[in-house]
Amino acid sequence: MTIPRLTLDHIACRYGDLDVLEDISLTVQPGEFVSILGPSGAGKSTIFSLLTDTVKPASGTMAFDGEPLGKRQNPFAFMPQRDALMPWRKIIDNVTLGLEVQGIKRREAREQVGALIDEFGLAGFENNYPSALSGGMRQRAALLRTVVQQRKMLLLDEPFSALDALTRTRMQTWLETMWLKHRWTAMLVTHDVREAVYLSDRIYVLSPRPAKIVRTFDIPLSRPRGRDAVSRAAATEIENAILETLFDPTGGTLP
Numbered sequence: 001m002t003i004p005r006l007t008l009d010h011i012a013c014r015y016g017d018l019d020v021l022e023d024i025s026l027t028v029q030p031g032e033f034v035s036i037l038g039p040s041g042a043g044k045s046t047i048f049s050l051l052t053d054t055v056k057p058a059s060g061t062m063a064f065d066g067e068p069l070g071k072r073q074n075p076f077a078f079m080p081q082r083d084a085l086m087p088w089r090k091i092i093d094n095v096t097l098g099l100e101v102q103g104i105k106r107r108e109a110r111e112q113v114g115a116l117i118d119e120f121g122l123a124g125f126e127n128n129y130p131s132a133l134s135g136g137m138r139q140r141a142a143l144l145r146t147v148v149q150q151r152k153m154l155l156l157d158e159p160f161s162a163l164d165a166l167t168r169t170r171m172q173t174w175l176e177t178m179w180l181k182h183r184w185t186a187m188l189v190t191h192d193v194r195e196a197v198y199l200s201d202r203i204y205v206l207s208p209r210p211a212k213i214v215r216t217f218d219i220p221l222s223r224p225r226g227r228d229a230v231s232r233a234a235a236t237e238i239e240n241a242i243l244e245t246l247f248d249p250t251g252g253t254l255p
């Protein structure tokens with residue numbers, strides 16, 4: 001059996017008196033795209049804070065490639081909710097930032113990102129400042145900065161939440177294409193049920209705080225998940241089941 005890339009086992013977490021996570025168990029296999037969906041304030045981002053070691057669990061265990069988390073170098077590349085590009089750095093210098101922080105010389109860092117600039121639709125904009133780019137381009141630049149760090153797993157915290165609906169849809173399609181090509185191991189936190197279904201191999205749905213995993217959805221839709229009628233019908237069925245779980249995590253009858 002493959003050792004999961006990431007395992008959370010009965011994790012609980014609180015901030016002072018506030019119980020945020022009550023019981024979170026999940027796994028992510030190498031090359032999987034997994035999403036976390038849940039009501040606002042349930043503790044989705046807190047799961048990322050636990051992984052990136054900015055918060056400690058009250059109980060439970062976390063393992064990466066079979067080893068307890070924390071006993072090895074940080075295996076995560078984290079992309080925060082907002083693009084967080086530095087407005088005073090050119091796009092190329094924003095994108096190489098993560099590598100430079102790792103101690104890689106700027107010239108070498110530029111060489112490493114060079115091949116991907118085109119794939120990320122940023123060719124010709126390397127020397128622009130973030131303010132000159134569209135929202136979608138800024139998010140692609142932020143994602144490029146995240147993936148070039150070559151960590152073992154990507155953590156994406158609502159990466160498209162600030163984008164308009166059309167750009168967001170385009171970005172989802174683009175991200176799936178890129179994921180199919182590179183097979184990153186990824187975990188996405190999102191409010192958007194359709195986005196989660198479109199992108200994920202598996203979705204964990206959280207209850208309101210203190211959060212538990214109320215249901216796990218494997219998404220058996222074939223890839224690439226174009227937007228044709230057949231896949232839409234199957235996807236809609238899954239979306240509806242997820243929405244019902246979100247509206248009524250106890251599984252009772254909806255009013």
Ligand SMILES: Nc1ncnc2c1ncn2[C@@H]1O[C@H](COP(=O)(O)OP(=O)(O)OP(=O)(O)O)[C@@H](O)[C@H]1O
Nearest residue numbers: 015018020038039040041042043044045046047209
């Ligand atoms: N550093 C912190 N100190 C104290 N409370 C915090 C801290 N970070 C988050 N919280 C609280 O913990 C709860 C969960 O927050 P978190 O950001 O993890 O939820 P979320 O599900 O990601 O929310 P949203 O969907 O609105 O982004 C919230 O009530 C929040 O106010």
